Amino acid sequence: MEKRSMGMAAKRRVANITTYVILVLISIIWIIPFIFLLLNAFDVGNPGLTGNVWPEKWGLGNFAYLFSAESNFLRWYFNTFIIALFACVGQTAMQFMMAYALSRFRFKLRKPMMNMMLVLGMFPGFLTMIVLYEVLSGLGMTGDSAVPGLILVNIASSGMGYYVAKGFLDTMPKSLDEAAEVDGATKFQVFYKVIMPLCKPIVIYTVLTSFMGPWGDFVFAAAIAKGAQGGMNVATGLNSWLDSSNIAGFYKYFCAGGVIVAIPVIILFLFLQKYYVEGVTGGAVKG
Amino acid sequence: MEKLDKDSYLKLSKWKRFVYKFKYFFLITIPRVFFKIEILDALSYLKLNRWQKLGYKIKYFYLIKIPRFFKNLGLKIWKGIKGFGLGVAHFFKNLFVTFKEGDKFTKLSYLFMGVGSFARGQILRGILFALMEIVFILYMILTGGYYLGKLNSLGLVQPLDADENLVANADNSFRILLYGVLTIFFIVAFIYTWYLNIKQNRINEQIKKDEKAIATTKDDLRAVVDQQFHRTLLALPTLGIIVFTLLPIVFMILVAFTNYDKNHNGISNALFGWVGFDNFGQLFSWSNGTNTFSATFGEILLWTLIWAFFATFTNYFLGLVVAMLINKKGIKLKKVWRTILVMSIAVPQFISLLYIKNIFAFDGIINDIIKFFGGQPVHFMDDQASPLMVRVTVILINIWIGIPYLMLVTTGILMNIPADLYESASIDGANVFQQYTKITLPYMLFVTGPYLLTSFTGNMNNFNVIYLLTGGAPHPQEMLKVNAGQTDLLITWLFKLTIDDSNYALGAVLGIIVFIIVAVISLIVYNILPSTKNEEAFQ
Amino acid sequence: MARVQLENVKKIYSGNVTAVHDFNLDIADKEFVVFVGPSGCGKSTTLRMIAGLEDISEGTCKIDGEVVNDLQPKDRQISMVFQNYALYPHLTVFENMAFPLRLDKKIRIHPWSEEELKKIDEHIEKLIAQHADATGNDKKRAQLEKKIEELKASKEKGKEVKGFTQDEIFERVTNAAKVLGITNFLTRKPKAMSGGQRQRVAIGRAMVKDCKVFLMDEPLSNLDAKLRNQMRAEIILLRKRINTTFVYVTHDQTEAMTLGDRIVCMRDGFIMQVGTPTQLFDMPDNLFVAQFIGAPMMNTFNTKLLKDGDKYYVDLFNRKLPISGAKADALKEKGIQTRDILLGIRPEHLIVSKTASEGTIPVTIEVNEMMGSEYHLHVSSEDGTKIIVRIPTINLSDKEREEMVTGHVINLAFEPKAMHFFDPESEINLLAGPEAVNSKGPIILPGEREQA
Structure with missing residues (x-):
């Protein structure tokens, strides 16, 4: 009989070791930019864009600058935080109102409404920007006082992002609603006594994503703030530090700012990772 | 052509035989092979060999499925038009009948909204109807009428007189268009409410005839949280969407038919007005000496599609591979690997994108490392870089951005693949690779079909990655004339045209084109995807 | 405590699909009525129309004399148990059962x-x-x-x-829990319970409130066979305790037979027969009911009914089998002449005769299913007709048992008392009253038949 060259166990071990090697490589590739960012943030040598990774001179000077009166960073940060706070409440509410109505009720305009939103969603979002700027400036919500304007823009049309929430609601058996109705609940009571408590994971997902959105929101924020320092959010503000005219003096501050922005979001994310994963996978299968 | 039997064929001269054969080939054989399809039943299909099966499938697709798709589409459109027509007819018939058969309150309601409701004790409804009428009339008198009247011309009094001085009571094309559209929306809403007000009367008269109870205000209020709860829920989100999305989009669609640009901004230099389809014509024939516009458009469109394709599928397949590596049996610390990847989702994208852009800058870290090892620094993503270089770099960076997300998406679905599928496959003798191609991939593609579609169209409009990484670079001279670069997507170009150049009309045209492309791709793909419809079982 | 009247009730879905045709039924107070039929026959739809979960397209539904067509479920004073339990996953068992009481603000x-x-x-x-x-x-x-x-x-x-006070709620819930034997689970969430326990909670939730009608939609079909038998017995006990009007939907004829005071047998949205279990079993109106009730299914033979003077015979396998007793009298009363019929005999009414005689026919055993207390013999006659025979094992000697194997020939005798005669065209029982509905071809309701 032929001798087997390698036993099952040995084969598997080789396969596993290869996998580990690949995974470690992947991890390095994905982590290293953040390590670089961190290292740059602590570099108080040349404030501009430099090729070196390892700080020329260690120090907390960059962070100190962010929190000093000299920079507008704190203002931007506060702006973004307020927007995110309102957006996560408002967007979650809007999306759930929309999703619940479309998932649990059957009415004549249901299909036309869904089609309409699908069609509207196919237009590039920027098209609305010019009009919204005009409307918001009419309301005095642009420039230095862009924050309420951005909140409004973030929330107003967010009902169109109902898909994930609806996908989740659709998986809930209709007999729960029916049982509650037979038990004497009004439609509203069915909503908040029976279905809402079961939506916890997807509510958390929606809150999380809508909270994260404004931190990275760039286009609308830039358009509505229109260069006014007081109305910028972190994304537009920090980006302005990377202008070709600013980068030589502000690059390292940008890195420090990036670290400060990323930390709370990462922490929040790590705690709620489970819900995020649930929402993402659920949403993808529904399409 | 006339088909000949064997004898008459043999009787033909040599030349005529050749002609016959030639004609036969083009008129009979080719149509039969390419344009005719015999629908096979399951058994005869199974008897075909692999290539015949493929041929059958392809023929089936373009001979049966595509015509059917267009036929269905046509039917749907026809049905829609018919439904609309019937609806309108129904509307007028209802109005007429209600008036003819209604009592005096009903008749009065045609002029004074809410009279019928008040008369039948539905105070709340009556107040709301009356209020709507008052607000509408006041609005039309105070502002709506003015804008509506000017909508046709978009204003006549130019903001600057002949000496370039500001005119005091100038028109404002932007406002006229915006408020004109708003007024039309309002009129539609008013007509709907007016119709509701009349329908109420009809229904209530019927209820009275049946000697049933008419809903009181108390009932109405109760219905807000019960029978009509969906309306309560939908009111706010729908209003938001109408005002903040629908209205602006209608406005911009109309802008595509005007000459709204930096020389005609409608406010401070010159009014803008209707130009019909000129802008669309311009897109295809615009010549600025070198005919750059349409050429640029073609190039950008092509790159947009290439980008969307690569961005979607590289992420998808690599994300799937990473997910499978992490989920491999016997691999420990699954959570740790996953968390490391997920962290990069948590960092706001603009930070990672802007930072990576600078890592890849000419004097950035990567080039520093290359120099350290004695290489020449490379232009990755700036204006001196070669277009191919930039495009590849962008796609690679996008992989870095996208894989964690796709890893999460695919992990969830991978877990849902029934384990017994793999067990039975391995008993049947499939190796790991075969299991991947025969089970994992088909299953994944089937389940995530709609997701792939949305992520394809999403990538077509992936503004952030391109704008923040390259800003469209490199910008060759002839493209720079229309403010475009070789990695610009339609969407970033649109952004530059509108925001940087204030060329709103062309921006709107581009926006409409993006919409049409996205809509057509979605419509066709969605109708062909197996997971949305499961009709042909053995395909 | 209420009477339920369904008058000409119809359910037409959009697209003109009629799920229930002209349903007429008068359910007496405290009666236990079972809707039975194959899936898609409209039984659940009818129940849901009574509950108010589906709109009634035409006709009226009255509970306690009051038309409830336009009432919402919560205003109809009904309780309902769902097939998949429909327990609120986020609430404990206690809160699940207290739910309807807490909402009740009357x-x-x-x-x-x-x-x-x-x-x-x-x-x-x-x-x-x-x-x-x-x-x-x-x-x-x-x-x-x-x-x-x-x-x-x-x-x-x-x-x-x-509404209810805290004490009342506590008392009602714990009482119901005691009855159903789930007191120990009151603080648990439904997730931590087995199917049978969950179904008890669902029943408990329906029990605690004051209701006029108790509706059950296939409550046992998610349970395994053993548990189903047990729960069936418990429902009988429960019914005695609650003593209200019950409407119960099932596809299982055994459940229908054991639970119902009256059974409504349905097919394709039509009522096939309404009657007590005994009526449906002994005197099915048509072949559908005859074959749906009883297991294994009734055997049928295409044959002739012969009238010879005052006497009736059936022509079966070239034998002239006499019919005597009540059946013959009934045939005579109806004045039935010689004609083609579809003869139905239940498997349990076939007798294995030890000896061959003029009235018996020889058949060959193809399969013998041993069910424990009885054999189900699948046999075929000389001309290839398939027949199922059900014989109790208790009376068989060891030798006889050994002979009940594939290939063995046995003699079957027919019990005339248990024969059913159907019209081959309409499949209506020849002895059925004028209200009987045909089960073959388009279904014609009795009223329409007279017009035609």
């Missing part, structure tokens, strides 16, 4: 306590004294008189309380 009359009564009496006396003092002031006197009357009436009537 005003109920409670008797006054002793103390309260005393207080009312005192108050009345006080008012009477005031009344006596107020001589001359007619207006005040009238007011006082009115007040006194009101108090007296209220004393008579009892205390008005909105």
Whole structure:
């Protein structure tokens, strides 16, 4: 009989070791930019864009600058935080109102409404920007006082992002609603006594994503703030530090700012990772 | 052509035989092979060999499925038009009948909204109807009428007189268009409410005839949280969407038919007005000496599609591979690997994108490392870089951005693949690779079909990655004339045209084109995807 | 405690699909009615129309004499148990069962306590004294008189309380839990319970509230066979305890037979027959009912009914089998002549005869299914007709048991008492009354048949 060259166990071990090697490589590739960012943030040598990774001179000077009166960073940060706070409440509410109505009720305009939103969603979002700027400036919500304007823009049309929430609601058996109705609940009571408590994971997902959105929101924020320092959010503000005219003096501050922005979001994310994963996978299968 | 039997064929001269054969080939054989399809039943299909099966499938697709798709589409459109027509007819018939058969309150309601409701004790409804009428009339008198009247011309009094001085009571094309559209929306809403007000009367008269109870205000209020709860829920989100999305989009669609640009901004230099389809014509024939516009458009469109394709599928397949590596049996610390990847989702994208852009800058870290090892620094993503270089770099960076997300998406679905599928496959003798191609991939593609579609169209409009990484670079001279670069997507170009150049009309045209492309791709793909419809079982 | 009347009830879905055709049924107070039929026959739809979960397209549904067509489920005073339990996953068992009670905000009359009564009496006396003092002031006197009357009436009537108190809820839920044997699970969430326990909770939730009609939609079909038998027995006990009107939907004829006072057998949205279990079993109106009720299915033979003078025979496998007794009398009364028929005989009414005789036919055993207490023999006659025979094993000797194997030939005798005669065209039982519905071809309702 032929001798087997390698036993099952040995084969598997080789396969596993290869996998580990690949995974470690992947991890390095994905982590290293953040390590670089961190290292740059602590570099108080040349404030501009430099090729070196390892700080020329260690120090907390960059962070100190962010929190000093000299920079507008704190203002931007506060702006973004307020927007995110309102957006996560408002967007979650809007999306759930929309999703619940479309998932649990059957009415004549249901299909036309869904089609309409699908069609509207196919237009590039920027098209609305010019009009919204005009409307918001009419309301005095642009420039230095862009924050309420951005909140409004973030929330107003967010009902169109109902898909994930609806996908989740659709998986809930209709007999729960029916049982509650037979038990004497009004439609509203069915909503908040029976279905809402079961939506916890997807509510958390929606809150999380809508909270994260404004931190990275760039286009609308830039358009509505229109260069006014007081109305910028972190994304537009920090980006302005990377202008070709600013980068030589502000690059390292940008890195420090990036670290400060990323930390709370990462922490929040790590705690709620489970819900995020649930929402993402659920949403993808529904399409 | 006339088909000949064997004898008459043999009787033909040599030349005529050749002609016959030639004609036969083009008129009979080719149509039969390419344009005719015999629908096979399951058994005869199974008897075909692999290539015949493929041929059958392809023929089936373009001979049966595509015509059917267009036929269905046509039917749907026809049905829609018919439904609309019937609806309108129904509307007028209802109005007429209600008036003819209604009592005096009903008749009065045609002029004074809410009279019928008040008369039948539905105070709340009556107040709301009356209020709507008052607000509408006041609005039309105070502002709506003015804008509506000017909508046709978009204003006549130019903001600057002949000496370039500001005119005091100038028109404002932007406002006229915006408020004109708003007024039309309002009129539609008013007509709907007016119709509701009349329908109420009809229904209530019927209820009275049946000697049933008419809903009181108390009932109405109760219905807000019960029978009509969906309306309560939908009111706010729908209003938001109408005002903040629908209205602006209608406005911009109309802008595509005007000459709204930096020389005609409608406010401070010159009014803008209707130009019909000129802008669309311009897109295809615009010549600025070198005919750059349409050429640029073609190039950008092509790159947009290439980008969307690569961005979607590289992420998808690599994300799937990473997910499978992490989920491999016997691999420990699954959570740790996953968390490391997920962290990069948590960092706001603009930070990672802007930072990576600078890592890849000419004097950035990567080039520093290359120099350290004695290489020449490379232009990755700036204006001196070669277009191919930039495009590849962008796609690679996008992989870095996208894989964690796709890893999460695919992990969830991978877990849902029934384990017994793999067990039975391995008993049947499939190796790991075969299991991947025969089970994992088909299953994944089937389940995530709609997701792939949305992520394809999403990538077509992936503004952030391109704008923040390259800003469209490199910008060759002839493209720079229309403010475009070789990695610009339609969407970033649109952004530059509108925001940087204030060329709103062309921006709107581009926006409409993006919409049409996205809509057509979605419509066709969605109708062909197996997971949305499961009709042909053995395909 | 209510009568349920369904009059010409129809369910038409959009697209003109009719799920229920002209359903007429009068369910008496405290009756237990079972809707039975194959899936898609409209039984659940009908139940859901009674519950108010589906709109009634045409006709009326009355509960307790009141038309409820336009009432919402919550206003119909019904309880319902769902097939998949429909327990609220985020609530404990206790809260699940308390749910309908907490939502109920109706005003109920409670008797006054002793103390309260005393207080009312005192108050009345006080008012009477005031009344006596107020001589001359007619207006005040009238007011006082009115007040006194009101108090007296209220004393008579009892205390008005909105909704249920905490104590009442506790008492009702724990009582129901005790009855269903789930007291120990009251603090658990549904997730931590087995299917049978969950179904008990669902029943408990329906039990606690005051309802006129108790609706059950295939409550046992998610349970395994053993548990189903057990729960079936418990439902019988429960029914005695609750003593209200029950409407029960099932596709399982055994459940229908064991539970129902009356069974409504349905097919394709039509009622095939309404009757007691015995009526449906012994006197099916048509072949569908005959074959749906009873297991294994009734055997049928295409054959002839012969009338020879006063006597009736069936022509079966070239044998002339006489019919005597009640069946013959009934045939005679109906004046039935010689004709083609579809003969139906239940497997349990075939007799294995030890010896061959003129009235028996030889058949070959193809398969013998050993069911424990009985054999189900799948046999075929000489001309290839397949017949199923059900014989109890208890009376068989060891030798006879050994002979009941594939290939062996046995003799079958027919019991005329248990024969059913169907018209081959309409499949209506020849002995059925005029209200019988055909089960073959387009279904014609009795009223329509007369017109035709």
